[in-house]
Amino acid sequence: MNKVSIVVLVYNQEKFIEKNLRGIFMQKTNFPIELIISNDKSTDKTDKIIRDLLKDVPKNIDVVYTNHEKNLGSTPNFYYSLKKVTGKYVAFCEGDDYWTDENKLQIQYDFLEANPSYSICCHNAKQVDENDILINDNQFSSIENRDYNTLEIYKNWQVHTTSVFIKSSVLESDAFKKTLKDPTLLYFDTILFMSATVSGKMKGMNLTMSAYRRHSVGLSAGTDIKRDLRHNKLDQITADFYKNKIAHHANWMIFTRSRIDFWEAFRKYDFPLAFQHLKWILRKYKILRIYLLK
Structure with a gap:
């Protein structure tokens, strides 16, 4: 079976990282998993919590854990993690978010294996606060059971990172290399998903299999004219x-x-x-x- 790489970016998420990793550990799959955790020099207890949790990692998961000696910043940390990927497919779950369905990876894996013309698939994600309480509008966006194109992904910013499952070959594509080449970019997720649609088709799934946590220290929180x-x-x-x-x-x-x-x-x-x-x-x-x- 083909291997799936999971990228987890972490920074000062001592309150959330256990739920993140438990959501990964519970996945039921018939393929091996490469878990890439990149801790961007957290200053809280994140590193200790990760190391304690990794003592109970399932046997089908190989862990590649980096605790950086200096803070890289979110986008360089993302680039660093992608260079560690060796699986045929890649899934993402940032340290404060988590997966809610134990079959998430298998469902998406089976779809891409059976549909080689597709390079990416995604699903719905519920929204929760710092205490895991559902936020009023509940879902990050409304993903339907259909194909999506590059323009609507860009215009609507509706695909959440926790929901994405892509072919790792996208990382070698011209679209990826030309659009995600600047370490000072503010965001990297949507532009990566767009590059995947250049390599193949994109499938939306009307399933809710992850949770996006909205809180005051998140990257997208608030507005900032600088x-x-x-x-x-x-x-x-x-x-x-x-x-x-x-x-x-x-x-x-x-x-x-x-x-x-x-x-x-x-x-x-x-x-x-x-x-x-x-x-x-x-x-x-x-x-x-x-x-x-x-």
Whole structure:
């Protein structure tokens, strides 16, 4: 049977990492698993908890655990982990999230094995708070039983990382190498899923098999006009590679985000930051012209 690699990124998640690993350990599979845990120099008790839990790792799971000597940052830590992958397939579950269905991996494995024209599949994820209580809107998004295309993944940001199962060959694709080459990128998950759709088709499954934890220290928590500059960089890389409708949407996103952030920085008298957003606005002069005409 083909091996499946699981990538778990961890940083200061002493409260959550046990539930994460228990969700992996409970998986019922007929294939071997490579568990890649990359601890980005946590300053709490995360490392000790991981080492204690790994004493009870199931026999079908080989563990590759790294406790970094210095903090890399989320995106470089992700790149580091992907270089460790040796399985035919890759699944993801960040340290504060967890899987809820013991058959999750087997279901997705069986689908990709039986459908070689597909390179990626995903499912629904419920949303919980720090205490595992369901959040009002419950699901991260609504994934249907159908194929998804690159544009709608990008426009809707509806695929959660805990739900994704991809062919590792995607990591050698031109789309992956050209769009995920910058260690300063703010996000890396959606742009990876997009690159997978270039290598093959994408299947959505209307099953809820994981939990996404929303909390105050999460990467996507809140808004930040300085952080948005990094988001602009990601959108520009996306526009440059994919062109056409995706590029059009990316350019509108950059312009709209920068226009809002420019005025926000200006009102706060943060003129250097306002100027950085103004430069992005002027780079999108065609969109600016349309906006002014409207």
